[in-house]
Amino acid sequence: MTDSDTDKRDRIRCRQELSAHYEQINDVQMRDMFSTDPDRAGRLSIRIDDILVDFSKHRVNDDTLALLFALADASGIPAAVSALFSGEKINTSEDRPALHSMLRAPAGYRFQLEGQDISALVHSQLARMRDFVQRLHHGEIHGATGQAINKVVNIGIGGSDLGPRLAVDALHAFRTGDIDVEFVSNLDPQELHSVLARSNAETTMFIVASKSFTTLETRTNADAALHWLKQHACPDLQRHIIAVTSNQAAAKEFGAGDDYIFYFWDWVGGRYSLWSSVGLPIAVAVGMDNFEKMLAGAHTVDTHFRTEAVNRNVPVILALLSLWYNHFFKADTHAVIPYDQSLRLLPEYLSQLVMESNGKSVARDGQTIKHRTSPILWGGIGTNAQHAFFQLLHQGTHLVPVDFLLPLQSTSDQAQQLKLVSNCLAQSEALMLGQKNDDNPNKQFPGNTPSSTIVYNKLTPGVLGMLIALYEHKTFVEAMLWDINPFDQWGVELGKKLARKLMQDFSSSEISASQHDASTLLLMQEYLRRNK
Numbered sequence: 414m415t416d417s418d419t420d421k422r423d424r425i426r427c428r429q430e431l432s433a434h435y436e437q438i439n440d441v442q443m444r445d446m447f448s449t450d451p452d453r454a455g456r457l458s459i460r461i462d463d464i465l466v467d468f469s470k471h472r473v474n475d476d477t478l479a480l481l482f483a484l485a486d487a488s489g490i491p492a493a494v495s496a497l498f499s500g501e502k503i504n505t506s507e508d509r510p511a512l513h514s515m516l517r518a519p520a521g522y523r524f525q526l527e528g529q530d531i532s533a534l535v536h537s538q539l540a541r542m543r544d545f546v547q548r549l550h551h552g553e554i555h556g557a558t559g560q561a562i563n564k565v566v567n568i569g570i571g572g573s574d575l576g577p578r579l580a581v582d583a584l585h586a587f588r589t590g591d592i593d594v595e596f597v598s599n600l601d602p603q604e605l606h607s608v609l610a611r612s613n614a615e616t617t618m619f620i621v622a623s624k625s626f627t628t629l630e631t632r633t634n635a636d637a638a639l640h641w642l643k644q645h646a647c648p649d650l651q652r653h654i655i656a657v658t659s660n661q662a663a664a665k666e667f668g669a670g671d672d673y674i675f676y677f678w679d680w681v682g683g684r685y686s687l688w689s690s691v692g693l694p695i696a697v698a699v700g701m702d703n704f705e706k707m708l709a710g711a712h713t714v715d716t717h718f719r720t721e722a723v724n725r726n727v728p729v730i731l732a733l734l735s736l737w738y739n740h741f742f743k744a745d746t747h748a749v750i751p752y753d754q755s756l757r758l759l760p761e762y763l764s765q766l767v768m769e770s771n772g773k774s775v776a777r778d779g780q781t782i783k784h785r786t787s788p789i790l791w792g793g794i795g796t797n798a799q800h801a802f803f804q805l806l807h808q809g810t811h812l813v814p815v816d817f818l819l820p821l822q823s824t825s826d827q828a829q830q831l832k833l834v835s836n837c838l839a840q841s842e843a844l845m846l847g848q849k850n851d852d853n854p855n856k857q858f859p860g861n862t863p864s865s866t867i868v869y870n871k872l873t874p875g876v877l878g879m880l881i882a883l884y885e886h887k888t889f890v891e892a893m894l895w896d897i898n899p900f901d902q903w904g905v906e907l908g909k910k911l912a913r914k915l916m917q918d919f920s921s922s923e924i925s926a927s928q929h930d931a932s933t934l935l936l937m938q939e940y941l942r943r944n945k
């Protein structure tokens with residue numbers, strides 16, 4: 414991907430045109446655009462398989478969209494998409510490709526990377542996962558005392574936790590087998606201890622999931638789990654540990670047996686890794702067939718993203734809208750509101766995907782960025798959110814674009830589902846239409862708040878795969894528009910380094926005043942005083 418002077422000039426021209434256009438459209442009400450354009454909703458919505466994405470409730474007209482699509486072209490989005498799928502080293506600061514889409518490509522999808530058949534590699538791990546999960550479900554995996562394993566605890570953090578945690582929770586209706594699956598991520602010992610308190614060492618297995626296998630939180634919790642196993646008379650630890658990693662040497666050194674090391678590759682970023690063997694807890698919870706349906710759903714979106722023109726390409730459109738509000742309307746945040754209890758963990762999952770990917774201020778060429786990059790992603794489930802923070806969305810002083818996610822069919826009670834659907838649609842309608850009240854300003858709703866609504870029948874493994882892949886690709890396009898590398902995360906390193914130093918300093922006999930700022934020093938001394 415080259416960035417010629419002509420490309421730069423085109424981008425600057427597009428942004429200037431968008432800026433001028435913003436001045437014209439800023440006061441235009443969406444309700445007026447709807448009343449003068451009966452086809453608006455039909456034109457501004459796109460189906461991918463079972464999902465319908467309605468982006469008609471946005472502050473755009475045909476001119477806006479034409480300018481945004483021109484910006485996508487000038488920013489080299491089509492070329493960036495092919496670079497992503499062809500395995501170019503688009504993670505420039507780490508000199509790697511980002512090939513998570515290959516993790517969900519069907520068997521036989523031919524793809525070579527530096528002479529290696531990537532599809533064969535991926536499917537060999539999937540086959541190992543299938544074999545393991547089947548044996549586990551059939552009661553054929555035994556712990557050190559010969560009892561069948563009936564519980565799996567995933568120890569991991571960030572990308573080695575959030576994706577599997579989301580999917581296991583979201584797909585509870587698809588549980589297969591009788592294996593209990595729990596998660597531990599936090600360095601705060603309370604989380605591990607409460608899981609251990611309800612576990613039986615003889616029948617529990619730990620998945621230690623860590624791409625690097627060096628992460629402090631994961632290694633500390635894993636060591637504590639090993640200690641607990643030993644204390645509970647399970648000395649043959651290899652029967653109780655699975656490692657999921659791209660650092661096999663470290664996993665072996667930790668004590669995992671060869672048969673129980675599942676691996677993935679450095680071209681899979683941590684927050685894009687749930688499709689790899691990091692997804693093992695998902696497969697344990699819902700079975701390998703359902704896990705593969707999730708992969709197939711994501712692959713459907715990969716194909717859409719790779720092949721559709723920018724003006725029919727959902728991740729591209731959602732990313733352009735994000736830039737539109739972020740740059741021109743100065744919207745600092747973006748809310749995701751699933752009207753789906755199954756997706757209650759989605760906002761947390763997306764906060765890592767979006768903010769660890771795009772919370773950056775250095776361009777791909779190393780220059781400091783002068784424009785705004787990622788908005789803050791937050792959210793909560795409807796209808797609970799209506800009774801919590803929706804007041805601010807309706808009448809506050811911030812413009813917050815919203816994504817609504819809405820299943821149209823209930824798994825249990827369609828009459829109640831209809832109430833839920835009505836509430837969701839009422840919110841997007843109210844945010845868009847607003848309400849005039851010249852007598853009482855408290856009852857005035859300014860409206861014109863933009864939202865996208867994504868509907869589907871029910872949350873199935875396939876739909877979940879599609880939704881996550883949509884957000885992954887949207888995040889990638891945003892990064893390309895902002896000229897940043899979404900696949901590194903240098904911003905988390907300084908805190909890790911200083912934590913290591915603090916741990917060392919706490920254990921030294923004397924804390925040197927010159928080593929820390931006065932506030933940190935005061936707090937360290939307070940700790941020591943209270944823990945004599």
Ligand code: F6P
Nearest residue numbers: 570571572573623624625628683
């Ligand atoms: O928070 C930084 C980070 O590197 C994430 O990107 C990653 O998902 C997480 O830590 C866990 O890393 P690992 O899988 O190597 O333990």
